[in-house]
Amino acid sequence: MLHQNPNPANWTGRKSEKIEYWHQAAISVKDLKLDTNQESLKVGILGYAGEEGVKRNHGRTGTILAPKSIRNMMGSLAYHLPDTAKIFDYGDIATMDGDMESSHQLISQTIQRLLETNHFPVMLGGGHDLAYAHASGIYNYLKPKGQKLGIINMDAHFDLRPTTDGKGHSGSPFLQLAQENKDDFHYLCLGVQRSVNPKSLFKTADELNAKWMVMEDFRMNNWEVIQEKILWFLDSMDKIYLSVDMDGFSSAFAPGVSAPSPMGFRPEFAFKVFELISKSKKVISMDVVELNPNFDQDNCTARLAARCAEYVVRKVLGNT
Template sequence: MNLHQNPSPFHWSGRKSDQVEYWHQAVEAISNLKLREDNTRKIGILGYSGEEGVIRNQGRIGTIEGPSSIRKMLGSIALHLPEDVPILDYGDIFTLDQDMESSHEAISKITYDLLTSSHFPVLLGGGHDLAYAHGRGALKFVKEKGEKLGIINLDAHFDLRPLVKEKGHSGSPFSQLAAEFQEDFHYLALGIQRAANPKSLFEMAEKVKAGFIVMEEFRLHNWEFIEEQIIWFIDSVDKIYLSIDMDGFSSAFAPGVSAPSPMGFNPQIAFKVFELIVKSKKLISLDVVELNPQFDQDNATARLAARAVEYIVRKKFVNQ
């Protein structure tokens, strides 16, 4: 069963220039998932056009268009990456006939293959169930090297909910990873909102030994404490996989999400966290999820998601 769609040049557009000055000019569309397997550093973009997990979690549908919206906003951003770092778009994985599990299998394999071929995977969602597939591929890669993977999630929610009728969903990716990998599961959640997480989820977080910072504490004036907690976590692992759920941002900055909240964090604190993580030189993989273009306003959420991706990869590859 082929669940892959080739990348569309339509999604990459922007200001015309005689030189390569913008992302849309630098991105190379790769058909049929033919991964570039040399050992040089490179960025591998993969979209997840899926919202079955959101539907199962009773969220607002529309995340299926997330990857294309992020690409459109990325295309017009000025390019500041080294010339020897290619940006390769490998298209999208989609869900057929509500079979989200097959989509996850495909994404896990591609994530693993991207990592083993010296890519920095940038996965664009889609629902946050993507994190289960993404995390599974990253954990396999890191475990084979005898190392420890840490997962950092910027989010309003723990996403540690139980399965529904024995099936995963957008609220369960990290509980699934915890169940599958047990002692190899190391998780830090930033921006958790108590109003959006019942006591049972705090109990679950304690059970799986997750670290977290609640939204009341995740503010710029508290940066010294936040920095200390993140550095402690980073120092306890060998590699980092970063997941950014756009619904963690305040709806003032990110209205186009499945579960908006006015009480989320602002871009300033998030981008300070991004820089701190990248400085560790342990970041190996990234995803951005839960963008819902149907509810976006002037592409504000898509622009923020694109800026987050651009900032992280630029900080990772410039002066590396």
């Protein structure tokens, strides 16, 4: 089965008589039966238990375990969303027998349905090939409305590599999106590291009119320039899809990833960026990707991934 029902046992934490923690608020829903109440404020959590894209990109496998690991860490977080908000866990979409394309198709369909039913989708991954499926669902939702989608990717990599024998992988999602959406591809990549992106990828980014900031410039002492660049991008878009690749963080804080680097950004700086982006009121969906529990230490990367998701959701839905 491509879809796997949620396991309520993945949500654990302190006991309380009222809802004070995420594990108490999370409602497990079977068989992708989405809540259709258009009036309610709600989050739709969907995992991507997939690593085929990482394999194809010659990365370290283990991302298939990420959704469970992130949920385990989210459950114990204090709950600060509005009283009217609801959290729905819709389970995972897996890749079976290497058929990544079928799982991508189901993800795209589900993301579109989540948006149509007034959810704020939060995807837990999984290889970054997820971004192709995730964004495709958002495009399918927005295009009939004539709205412009901006993609913000916080990542050490552009992920603009060509496909291999016509097949996508964890390094190709944004090139695939650019090729399929031509004049409607608007991309900002923050934290790009020159050491892991050859000149050819910078050339590709130029040809696609993508925007980026290299890691040398993506630092707190350059905040005014960073803020101006992000605000310009936000102002020119109708909606924003935020993708957070855990390998963009320094491996001192995120060792459990497919492609670790000591030179990434720090959590407190990333969260300052999250806050700026969220204030726009344009963020329509998000994901955290490339967590690899096989290489994590004391769940610190999973905890950070959970904190990223919780923080963005809190700022987008509750502004607290």
